[in-house]
Amino acid sequence: xxxxxxxxxxxxxxxxxxxxxxxxxxxxxxxxxxxxxxxxxxxxxxxxxxxxxxxxxxxxxxxxxxxxxxxxxxxxxxxxxxxxxxxxxxxxxxxxxxxxxxxxxxxxxxxxxxxxxxxxxxxxxxxxxxxxxxxxxxxxxxxxxxxxxxxxxxxxxxxxxxxxxxxxxxxxxxxxxxxxxxxxxxxxxxxxxxxxxxxxxxxxxxxxxxxxxxxxxxxxxxxxxxxxxxxxxxxxxxxxxxxxxxxxxxxxxxxxxxxxxxxxxxxxxxxxxxxxxxxxxxxxxxxxxxxxxxxxxxxxxxxxxxxxxxxxxxxxxxxxxxxxxxxxxxxxxxxxxxxxxx
Amino acid sequence: xxxxxxxxxxxxxxxxxxxxxxxxxxxxxxxxxxxxxxxxxxxxxxxxxxxxxxxxxxxxxxxxxxxxxxxxxxxxxxxxxxxxxxxxxxxxxxxxxxxxxxxxxxxxxxxxxxxxxxxxxxxxxxxxxxxxxxxxxxxxxxxxxxxxxxxxxxxxxxxxxxxxxxxxxxxxxxxxxxxxxxxxxxxxxxxxxxxxxxxxxxxxxxxxxxxxxxxxxxxxxxxxxxxxxxxxxxxxxxxxxxxxxxxxxxxxxxxxxxxxxxxxxxxxxxxxxxxxxxxxxxxxxxxxxxxxxxxxxxxxxxxxxxxxxxxxxxxxxxxxxxxxxxxxxxxxxxxxxxxxxxxxxxxxxxxxxxxxxxxxxxxxxxxxxxxxxxxxxxxxxxxxxxxxxxxxxxxxxxxxxxxxxxxxxxxxxxxxxxxxxxxxxxxxxxxxxxxxxxxxxxxxxxxxxxxxxxxxxxxxxxxxxxxxxxxxxxxxxxxxxxxxxxxxxxxxxxxxxxxxxxxxxxxxxxxxxxxxxxxxxxxxxxxxxxxxxxxxxxxxxxxxxxxxxxxxxxxxxxxxxxxxxxxxxxxxxxxxxxxxxxxxxxxxxxxxxxxxxxxxxxxxxxxxxx
Numbered sequence: 001x002x003x004x005x006x007x008x009x010x011x012x013x014x015x016x017x018x019x020x021x022x023x024x025x026x027x028x029x030x031x032x033x034x035x036x037x038x039x040x041x042x043x044x045x046x047x048x049x050x051x052x053x054x055x056x057x058x059x060x061x062x063x064x065x066x067x068x069x070x071x072x073x074x075x076x077x078x079x080x081x082x083x084x085x086x087x088x089x090x091x092x093x094x095x096x097x098x099x100x101x102x103x104x105x106x107x108x109x110x111x112x113x114x115x116x117x118x119x120x121x122x123x124x125x126x127x128x129x130x131x132x133x134x135x136x137x138x139x140x141x142x143x144x145x146x147x148x149x150x151x152x153x154x155x156x157x158x159x160x161x162x163x164x165x166x167x168x169x170x171x172x173x174x175x176x177x178x179x180x181x182x183x184x185x186x187x188x189x190x191x192x193x194x195x196x197x198x199x200x201x202x203x204x205x206x207x208x209x210x211x212x213x214x215x216x217x218x219x220x221x222x223x224x225x226x227x228x229x230x231x232x233x234x235x236x237x238x239x240x241x242x243x244x245x246x247x248x249x250x251x252x253x254x255x256x257x258x259x260x261x262x263x264x265x266x267x268x269x270x271x272x273x274x275x276x277x278x279x280x281x282x283x284x285x286x287x288x289x290x291x292x293x294x295x296x297x298x299x300x301x302x303x304x305x306x307x308x309x310x311x312x313x314x315x316x317x318x319x320x321x322x323x324x325x326x327x328x329x330x331x332x333x334x335x336x337x338x339x340x341x342x
Numbered sequence: 343x344x345x346x347x348x349x350x351x352x353x354x355x356x357x358x359x360x361x362x363x364x365x366x367x368x369x370x371x372x373x374x375x376x377x378x379x380x381x382x383x384x385x386x387x388x389x390x391x392x393x394x395x396x397x398x399x400x401x402x403x404x405x406x407x408x409x410x411x412x413x414x415x416x417x418x419x420x421x422x423x424x425x426x427x428x429x430x431x432x433x434x435x436x437x438x439x440x441x442x443x444x445x446x447x448x449x450x451x452x453x454x455x456x457x458x459x460x461x462x463x464x465x466x467x468x469x470x471x472x473x474x475x476x477x478x479x480x481x482x483x484x485x486x487x488x489x490x491x492x493x494x495x496x497x498x499x500x501x502x503x504x505x506x507x508x509x510x511x512x513x514x515x516x517x518x519x520x521x522x523x524x525x526x527x528x529x530x531x532x533x534x535x536x537x538x539x540x541x542x543x544x545x546x547x548x549x550x551x552x553x554x555x556x557x558x559x560x561x562x563x564x565x566x567x568x569x570x571x572x573x574x575x576x577x578x579x580x581x582x583x584x585x586x587x588x589x590x591x592x593x594x595x596x597x598x599x600x601x602x603x604x605x606x607x608x609x610x611x612x613x614x615x616x617x618x619x620x621x622x623x624x625x626x627x628x629x630x631x632x633x634x635x636x637x638x639x640x641x642x643x644x645x646x647x648x649x650x651x652x653x654x655x656x657x658x659x660x661x662x663x664x665x666x667x668x669x670x671x672x673x674x675x676x677x678x679x680x681x682x683x684x685x686x687x688x689x690x691x692x693x694x695x696x697x698x699x700x701x702x703x704x705x706x707x708x709x710x711x712x713x714x715x716x717x718x719x720x721x722x723x724x725x726x727x728x729x730x731x732x733x734x735x736x737x738x739x740x741x742x743x744x745x746x747x748x749x750x751x752x753x754x755x756x757x758x759x760x761x762x763x764x765x766x767x768x769x770x771x772x773x774x775x776x777x778x779x780x781x782x783x784x785x786x787x788x789x790x791x792x793x794x795x796x797x798x799x800x801x802x803x804x805x806x807x808x809x810x811x812x813x814x815x816x817x818x819x820x821x822x823x824x825x826x827x828x829x830x831x832x833x834x835x836x837x838x839x840x841x842x843x844x845x846x847x848x849x850x851x852x853x854x855x856x857x858x859x860x861x862x863x864x865x866x867x868x869x870x871x872x873x874x875x876x877x878x879x880x881x882x883x884x885x886x887x888x889x890x891x892x893x894x895x896x897x898x899x900x901x902x903x904x905x906x907x908x909x910x911x912x913x914x915x916x917x918x919x920x921x922x923x924x925x926x927x928x929x930x931x932x933x934x935x936x937x938x939x940x941x942x943x944x945x946x947x948x949x950x951x952x
Contacts, residue, residue, distance in 0.1 A: 019866075022869075030873040030874055030892035031892055033374055036379065037894075042871075045874050070374070073374065238896075247901065248896065249902050250814075250901065250902075
């Protein structure tokens, strides 16, 4: 196989040692019109910083397209292109292939260029899964697909997406007097799915930009390792999750520390829990009760104690009963699942 | 957004395909000055850390800890020397009010500030040339009477301003209380000698064996010098008004220590020694008595328990460790014996009222206790010796009458140190004397230049509440402890008891500092800003700039500022940098424009540099 597939060289991107060592240039600049306290904008800023100037960024429709590129202006300093809603994967693959051809024909200088496609949870976990999955099977094209997940279709007014957690209040699942819990599905496990099902994909990671250095280093690793890679980022959204914008950073920390959002990476098939999650798994720090995380958000304001306990029990299951805790939801035994009556 | 009255630039008018060119990339950025969404603006406002506030001389403690953390030891030493002439001394003897005030004490354990200060002081001692230089000479002469902490500090600050300073010292060696009041095993003499050499290097003349009132008179001082600082201290020991206090074998605390410190002691202690008093001097006397050959030392205090004793708890602990007995609630009423101390008569007593003005209630109705001793050391405070001073400048407390600036009437005489602070409520400690000397030196300078004098500054906005900081950024971390000689070894030698920090310990300990309320360039705001509108102009420093045209006021940076330096101020309080809703266009370029030149050059730079 190795003789057929020739992977282009990638940029050498060493991990950032500390905040002080970050480059001063910004490739995603101010003046964009994301909401106050938008963590997804922070992801874009850090992603561009981690990737550096020799990058092409492709964005499928979503918050980060709508808010950042309006009326002839853009916040992107690096080349940027809009793609269709479900096609971030195909755009990444196509761009990477096109660059390869242009370089082969000598039309552009032969040098490593980062190709990054970002998509929201709607564009990635709902509509674009097929395209992303296809891209991750093509080992010869270097690209990174970054899914920023704010757990709803946030730019069109917070509709339910495949990533919305159980019970959350969205415009499609407003709680009422008759039924309290209107959303009874659990969040789609995108990173686990991509890691488990794509042997050609060398790197899959979950990040949360509340841990910025960790996130940036994951992105640098994904870009440097070669071939198609996938990163899933959890972004607290002040509007969609309904909290005061100044809590944005803290909300991400709580998601990780409560165990709701495990940080891990799968590098060449090797699974490693990273950051705070590693410390939680090793028992060095205790998980924060999920209650602290849920009750800070207006979208869970209708939860009763039973609901919170049920949510907590599912998170406990994730750490205690899953075959690979926090990552793959297979179990050894069948157990009754009894959600609270709504 | 209203655009009323706004002139729309040509390059932003609605483009017609093929006719109007669209805005260029960097100008297009100016289209959305998102700053007009903001109702609260983040502002960097440094607050006063509690340690700086508590320090008697307001050392910039947070500042030098931060420098030590970064390995800039010499800068840290230079910073400490602004307020403190002898960090190597206070690093050993200070009662560290800073550590009591330390916010970290509420979180896990206070930072060992004194040990870091000592580390820096010892570093300064090893330098060939000091970092401080005398100021440009202004041709005026100042006499400083006394070379103790306050005199040392005043002389040092005056020399730095540019005065020709002469120190008049009545003993044969300079150092005052630092030499005569602090035992060798706390502050080795060679350390103090080196600090006094530093004074001489600054061009300060020290006249020893020159006592004011005997060798020099008030009029001499007035005639020969432009101004004078009286830092004469409290030199005469108080008695306890007990019968037979004049018997042989009765010693007084400060002269006892002073004679040992100056090397002129002829005292030979017997095996059983009692120490009367519960202050720091009494503790030093008790511990010194062990080293001078006493076998059983008993401390007798009026206070009912250890909490009431006006002393440093650490020193008390060390004293008890060395095997000194402690008796509470008794007062010495008579010294019995035939010509020499043989027995002490003790009555139950109670201490009531403020420190240094002690009304003591002695209960003489119960039978007295008898306690056999060979020597008794009385250490119950000191008073001033100011017979030579003109009557108009004496007050009813037996010290010098001064105004709130430390000045004697309208003369060019100032008083500093214990003599000025006695009875003012300030603790009579080395560091307070140093601070007083510093303030008086600055006021003296102002007086000679005809400027208004400055009273003791009142602290504004000391940050004491941990909720104003973000504690998630500070992991719990235990305090580094200084190693000490064991009680058995140390009680018979003059070797220094407490050992200094190594470089690693010092920098680790400094790394625990919260930098309460003060920007320490941690870059967190810069990292968490989603705009990004917090710009860092240079890599090395912490001078961040907030691009107010673009800051949306999400307040994440304020919430995430670990030290509490950033605070939110309502936008209505400002009249500059405000982006009004009817201003559709930013007045200054965004990051695109700011970075334009660097970005143009990016293409030519090799990839590995970027």
